[in-house]
Structures are given as C-alpha cells and as structure tokens.
Amino acid sequence: MTMAYPFTAVESKWQSIWKERRSNATPDDFSKPKFYALDMFPYPSGDGLHVGHPEGYTATDIVARFKKMQGYNVLHPMGFDAFGLPTERYSMTHNIHPAEATAKNVANFKRQLNMLGFAYDWEREINTTEPAYYKWTQWMFLLIYNSWYDDATEKARPIDELPIPQHLSEPKEIEAYRDSQRLAFISHIPVNWCEQLGTVLANEEVDEWKEKGYTVERRPMRQWMLRITKYAERLLKDLDSVQWPNSTKEMQKHWIGKSEGAEAKFQLLGSDESIWVFTTRPDTMFGATYLVIAPEHSLADRITTDEYREAVANYKAQAALKSDLDRTDLATEKTGVFTGGYALNPATGAKIPVWIADYVLAHYGFGAIMAVPAHDERDHEFAKRFGLPISQTVLPENGTVWDCEETPFTDDGTSINSSNSEISLDGLSTAEAKRKMTEWLENKGIGARKIQYRLRDWLFSRQRYWGEPIPIMYYEDGSRRALDSDELPLLLPDVSDFKPAGTGESPLANVEKWVNFIDKKTGRRARYETNTMPQWAGSCWYYLRYCDPHNENEFCTAEKERYWLGKNGVDLYIGGAEHAVLHLLYARFWHKVLFDYGYVTSAEPFARVFHQGLILAEDGRKMSKSFKNVVNPDEVTAKYGADALRVFEMFMGPLEASKPWSTNGVEGISRFLNRVWRLVADEGGVLSDLLQNAEMTSEQEYAAHSTIKKVAEDIDLLSFNTAISAMMIFTNELTAAEIRPRAAIEILVKLIAPFAPHLAEELWSILGNSTSVFEEKFPICDVSKLTRKTVEIVLQVNSKIRSKAIVHADISREDLEKTGLSDESVLKFLDGLTVRKIIVVPGKLVNYIAN
C-alpha cells in the first residue's frame, strides 16, 4: 500500500507547535512594513462554523502567511461579534444566560478555527460583549453624543464649541438647542415594532424577521438616533478613494442617494402658510398642476377644509395602519384624497389643488411635492386616476410629437409653454431651463438650489437586554446626564429573565436594582436609559481595537493606530456581500467621526474590501438545515484534513463567485496533496530517494520560476484557484522526473505553505529543517530563468491555423515571415493564391493573407 499523507497526526502536531512557540503572535515592531489582513468577525451561533466561513478566512490566511514570508509584519486577528438577538432568544428558550451561551459558542468556534490552521493572533482576540471592550463602544457613543457637525469646517466638533444663537438665554433653551444639534439625539418617530420580539427593528432588519414568521408594525416611539446624514457627502465622495467591489460602491452610492434639484415655496390660498417642496425638475414648474403632501405632513390638518375633514381623517388613519412595506408596494394602485385647500403655482400664478397621498413619503425632502403629471410617471398615474389636469411643458429633443395625456415624457428635452411676465424657459434645453428657473426662484426669494440625500438618520436603540447599555441617565425632572469617561463601562446587570418588559421598554426596565439609583456625582435620584445599542455598534470599530486590544486607558494608542492603520486603513478586508451597505457604511461613519477628532489617521477604515462568494450545497441550492444539505467542516476535516478543505475551497473557482460544493472535488485535492507529500516522503515519512541535491534542468528552472511568478501574482489578485492549478502543474512535472532536485522541491514546499500550512511544515521538517517554513523568505522569481531560446509560433493562412513552427526567440521579422513559406502545410493552403499581406506577432504567430 502506498503511504497516504497522515494528515490527522501532522495537523494536530503543528497546531500544538505553533501554539507552543507563539508563532502567530504579532509583535508591535514598528521597524518593519506592516500588513493588516482582516476577516469580518463571526457571530458565534450555536451551530458552529459551516463550510462558508472558512472560505473567506482561508483567503485572508493565505495572504497573511504570504505577506509574512515576504517580510511584512502582519496583523491577522480574530474576534467575536457576540451581542444581539439570536443569543438573547436562544437564552430565553434554553434558560441559559446569554454570556454563558456566548462563552460556549465562542469556545466551539475557536476550536474549529484552530482546527483549520488559521494563523490568528489569539492574544489579540476581542469580544464585543466583554465590558473591557464595550466600555469603548460606549465611549464612542458618548463622543458622538457630545458632538455637533460644523457645516463650515465639515467636521464633528465638541458640543461645548457649538455657537449658541443670541436670542437664547435660558439654560433650558440652550440645552434644548444643543440637543437639537447633537450627533446622537432622541427622536419620537414611527418605528418597526415587533411584538413577539419585544423590540424595534431597523428597516433593514424587518424583512429578515418577517421571513422567519414574525409580524412587524409601525408605531411611533422614543428612540435614539445617530445623525449619519451629516456625513452623507463625505461617505459618498470618499468611495472614490477605496479599492472595493464596484457593486458594493454602487450599492452604497444608491443608499446615500444624492439628488440635485431645487426647493420651492408654494403659497397656500387664504392662509399665510406655505408648502415647501423638493424637485429635481424645477424646469417643469409651469406644468405643476397640483400639490401632494404626505399624510403625516404637519400642515395636513390646517389645509383641510371642513367639507373634506372627515375624508382626510379617514385617509390618514388608514395610512397610519399600513406598514412602510404596504405603502411602498408598487403593485397597488395609488390612493389619495383632496384636502379642499389650494395653493398658488408661483410660475403660472394658477390656483392648484392640494391633495394628500401616501405615495409621497413624509421622511424625504419636505414630505410634499409639486406634481407634474406630464413629466413624472407617478404623478401621471395619480392624475389619471383622479382626473387632475395634465399640462405639457417639455418636448422631446428631436421635436417629435408626444402625447402626455397618454404617457408622461420623463426624459430631458426642450421647454415649451413655460413663460410668464418675468421669465421664459421656452426653447431652452432641460439643463438650461433648470438653471434659469432655479435662479428665478432664488431672486424672488421663494426657492433655492438644493441637494437632497435619500440616506436617513440611523435608528440606534433597541429594546433588548443583550446589547451595550446606552450610557445616559435621567433625573426625576426629566433632565439628562451622559456618563463621564471615568464612569464607564456602564455594565449590563446580571439578570436571569430576559423577557421584554411588556411596556415597549427593554428587559432592563424591569431590573429595579439597576435601573433606579442615586447618582453618585450629584446625589440625585436617577434612572438609566433602558434601551441598548444595536448589534452594528460593536462592529463599527473592532478593527481598531485589534491594534491595541488590552489598553485600559484608550481604545487604541495613537502610535499603534498610526502604524497598523496608516494612511489607508486596513489593507485587506474580506467578508460577505450581505454587509456591503450597512456594516461597511456604519463603520465608515464612526471612523469619520474619530477622524474629525484626530483619533485615526485615515479618512477611510478599509482600503481594500473583497466579498467571498456563497458556497452552495452539492445540489446547487443554498445550504440550509431545512434542505438537509449542509456540509459540516468538522466532518470534512476528519475525513480529508484541514489542508485539503482549505485548498479545495480556494480551488473551487474565483473567490467572489458562488459555487457548489463537491465531495469529489475535495478528494481530488486530497490526491494532489498526497502527490506533493510523495515528492518528498516515502513510506513512514522518510525522505524520498528520488530527491537529490542535483542541479535543476533548464526546463525545471523554467517551470519553477514561472510557477513562483504565477503564485505570487495570483495571491495578490486573490486568484487562488489559478495559483493552485499552477502548483499542480509544477507538481506533476516533478513527479514525472527521474531525479527530483532538492532546490525545486524546496521552492514547491514554500509556495504551497500559505495554502496548506500543516503539510508544508511537515515536509520542511522532513527535508531536514528544524525551523518553521514560515520563517523562510517566499521564493522570488528570477526572470532570467523565464527566457527561452526557442518559442513555438503558430502559422496561419487567412487567419486559420495551418501549422506550427519552433523558432529562435530572437528571430528577425524577415526570417519569421520566411518560416511559413517553407512549411508544407502552409504551402498547401497557399497553393494557387497570391500572398497580399503578412501579419507578424513576434513570439506568437505569422499570418499569411492571400487570395
């Protein structure tokens, strides 16, 4: 029997050696160039790792080990994002404390991660639920809370530096003004309330929980918000400076949703009130035949005449019952009611009706629009339904007739029917008309150019136990005090019941001993904020904590931050595409606040982001417990070894692609690793006789150095599948050789080390070395070995391949042209034809064009 690679023994052997030697500990050695390779840290669920996890982790591990062999000081840490609903719910059903469940799950995750041989520096492990960690999450919340955004300097500044308007003199007024400017603030807004979960959900979380069968309704509640909208422009602009997947940048851009247009004031008839609208098409104002305001608009009731009061009240009540999802369902027909009120179109001077409809969203712009049914799909649909007038003010550019009664014309064109005694847009292009109309509005003081963003402020509070407490207290008079730094962390109380309070408050509201207390600093009776932070909070800054994980005085010392993050931030950040918008956007926002205060040196946290693709089940469907098609990495590792799992996951296809699992494929990789093993070792793990201190043949040198080039380039590109294929080709070549030169084998072992670290270490040891292969330099390609004396070229007649020839690499153009003319096959196809042209691509082909 041929000796198979004894992976079980080898893998556990090297894992304990690495641990013993602290091989993966990262020194803060600032003399070396640094490389920061980061994984999106996992949520430690009770299910443990599935085969999707190791995909991204293996990729960063390969890059980290490769960079280390290239002489970089590599930071490659791991931690756990452990606060959140799943654990809290698990705790309730299993009657175990979330901290206990977390500890258990973390231990299992760590076992599995170590089983796979990832070179994590566990001395830097972090866990978002540990007080020593969340102390700084709270600290950052307070930094945000104690800040306002200075539009002049475009950065966050301490709230103490906020200029107070002269007319405010009462301390209470001043405090209220400050509160209105803070980057963390309290708002009473309609939120997504889930009764069964007893908490609000972020808009983006709603679908996830609805899919699981929970119901979610809209309910106005008191919530903490973060003013991320102040950073909209910077979050948009700085996307240009990072190396991220195009789709992710596009998604973030769309999420931020910048629109340029104008705001304009419409005077209400018989009132001194007016309605402001935002429009991206000020050029169509002459075609605005009615206004629509959202049901929640503050003027809704005042506009409404007695005759319509009942209908409006009914409509508003109906709209309030609908969820955001129902309201934004495109399939349903538009609804609305007339208020009885009228406004003046400032362009035409006409009296136009004001309607209420829920297709206008309260939270965007002013919650009101000027409706131009001739040039907007939605307004057209609404106008048709309710018989409102349609007035065309734009013609297609090519002058074709367009029936706006039938179909709205929404493209750019040429303005018509757009003039009054003061202004005429007629004949102007849409771009010119927009500019001129906006100018006119500005001059009349009834409008201005305006940039509007779709991005909304971040709903930051959750009514649950298992999250960071918000470090704010309230006194009996309703006033509030934020904790000082020396009072952090505000610890979660240790309780045994995590059920919601039943009042819409978090379980913390029921913890009498914790929630009510005497404030030591003031001696006053106080009550803590009972909301906790959302799961996103801890992940907003964890990449910073890895740089200085045990610092009790700062979240990260400046010196270490400067070294590890540098000018560009994390060098490589790999994780799932499901975090393309929220996590990456929220983390960027926090980073920018820290940047404004000089706590970090880079404007962006992650220089390069990459998303690994989904690993599907062997049947091509998503892996899911309900399909019973989930592949467990423990089983694969037991059967084929961790190295085989690692290499297979990298060999399956491009890292970013979704691809199905294949058990046969793992076997193939297992065979490949065995072939590599047998190149070096005979039965019993002794050095093979075929391995000798011989010179490499020039063919072997060529193979070795072209493989080095390919593997090194491909690791930088994260094209691991082709790097592995290159190593397979090199392995096959060496297997076929009578004599295997030691130098060639050593190159192969070093090349494969980042991919299959256990195998490489063992082979390196069998080769007679007592040190780790990871202390070796990664092989360097000697390009002189890549030049060949002869090359094979293709001979074509009329662009079809008719023959091939081997020629000297430095052959002259003239001689190349002649080459084919002595080739039998080429002559056969040229027979009876006259050569009109010869195309020569040096080193590649000669093409005879003849007729």
Add this chain to the structure above:
RNA sequence: GCCCGGAUGGCGGAAUCGGCAGACGCACAGGACUUAAAAUCCUGUGAGGCGUAAACCUCGUGUGGGUUCAAGUCCCACUCCGGGCACCA
C-alpha cells in the same frame, strides 16, 4: 421598472494586452500493478466528418448582427440566470 454582475465540454472552471479555446481538477473509458479490490501510475476524453491508423478537414464560448488579418475577449441589439434597489419627486 432601475442599477450591478454573469452565461465557455458531462461537471467546477482556465484563457492577465484582441493572437493555438477548453489549462487545472472532477467524472468517465481503457491499460499497468494485484489472486482480487482499494490505493497508485500511464493513456484517452468538445461535437461532427474521413479513415485500419497516423494524419487531416469542418463546426464550436447564451442568441442575432457588426468592427478586425484575427473576437470567449471590442461595439450594437436581445434572451436567460444571480445579486441589489424599488412611489426617494
């Protein structure tokens, strides 16, 4: 509906700048070794044609057009699949 990807043998995929399509792996078939099997090694493997064979020829990268001496690669139109957004004025 809009935005972003993608489509290549029986399967996963390769082809980095427009220059030999199908590297590498899987699967399959034949052979060697073996009493036999497993393991391993060797050979073959896009489709079709002609042939005893070697060789040779034709077709072929989702569909239809185009540019070019030359197209998987560039351009135009379309089909299907995946991801995201979705009344954002």
